[in-house]
Amino acid sequence: MELAGKIEVDVEVKAAPELYWNSIRDSTIIFPKAFPQQYKSIEVLEGDGKAVGSERLFTYAEAVPLVRVSKERIDEVDEEKRMVAYSVIGGDLLEVYKHFRARLVVEKKEEGSLVKWSCEYERAKEEVPPPDLLIEFALSNFRELDEYLLKPQA
Numbered sequence: 047m048e049l050a051g052k053i054e055v056d057v058e059v060k061a062a063p064e065l066y067w068n069s070i071r072d073s074t075i076i077f078p079k080a081f082p083q084q085y086k087s088i089e090v091l092e093g094d095g096k097a098v099g100s101e102r103l104f105t106y107a108e109a110v111p112l113v114r115v116s117k118e119r120i121d122e123v124d125e126e127k128r129m130v131a132y133s134v135i136g137g138d139l140l141e142v143y144k145h146f147r148a149r150l151v152v153e154k155k156e157e158g159s160l161v162k163w164s165c166e167y168e169r170a171k172e173e174v175p176p177p178d179l180l181i182e183f184a185l186s187n188f189r190e191l192d193e194y195l196l197k198p199q200a
Contacts, residue, residue: 049168049169049171049172050145050166050167050169051166051167051168051169051176052164052165052166053164053165053167053176053177053181054162054163054164055162055163055164055181055184055185056160056161056162057160057163057185057188057189058155058158058159058160058161059158059159059160059161059188059189059191059192060157060158060159060192060196061158061159061191061192061195061196062158062159063128063152063153063154063155063159066152066161066191066192066195067128067152067159069191069195070130070150070152071130073088074088074089074090074095074102076191076194077187077191080190080191080194081190081194082107083107083109084106084107084109084110084183084187085104085105085106085107086106086107087103087104087105088102088103088104088105089102089103090102091103091117093120096120096123097120097123098120098121098122098123099119099120100119100120101117101118101119102117102118102120103115103116103137104116104118104137112138112139112142112179112180113137113180114138115137116134116136116137116138116139117134117135117136117137118133118134119132119133119135120132121133121147127151128151128152128153129149129150129151129152130149130150131148131149131150132147132148132149133145133146133147133148134146134147139180141170142169142170142171142174143168143169143174143177144168144169144170145166145167145168146165146166146167146168146177147165147166148164148165148166148184149165150162150163151163161188163184163185163188165177165181
């Protein structure tokens with residue numbers, strides 16, 4: 047059985063691409079506030095949290111399966127194409143995956159946006175399953191972020 051793999055998913059959202067993209071870029075601030083049931087905190091360890099080379103430490107809430115802590119490094123950013131790529135460089139995920147790199151793109155649609163998320167991974171052992179739970183978590187986050195952005199803010 048192959049230990050490495052790639053998964054790609056697309057999610058249609060109602061928020062305009064600029065609004066959605068900016069909220070992804072500001073996730074360090076927005077996610078813990080908008081989703082306290084999932085994120086305890088996101089701390090910038092190096093850089094500004096947005097630029098290539100920036101490192102962030104995600105601390106997840108108890109309700110999140112598999113992962114309590116994840117350290118990520120931003121590898122690529124293209125503001126014009128609304129694309130960011132990042133690698134997991136520390137934390138619980140690396141106990142089961144030797145390599146985990148993700149890429150997110152926000153594309154304009156006639157109405158709303160198309161969020162394209164992909165991840166490349168390498169499982170540490172054959173018995174480790176593909177990262178289906180992480181994909182479900184990401185998809186849920188993308189939909190919940192859309193709902194949060196479309197709600198009138200107090």
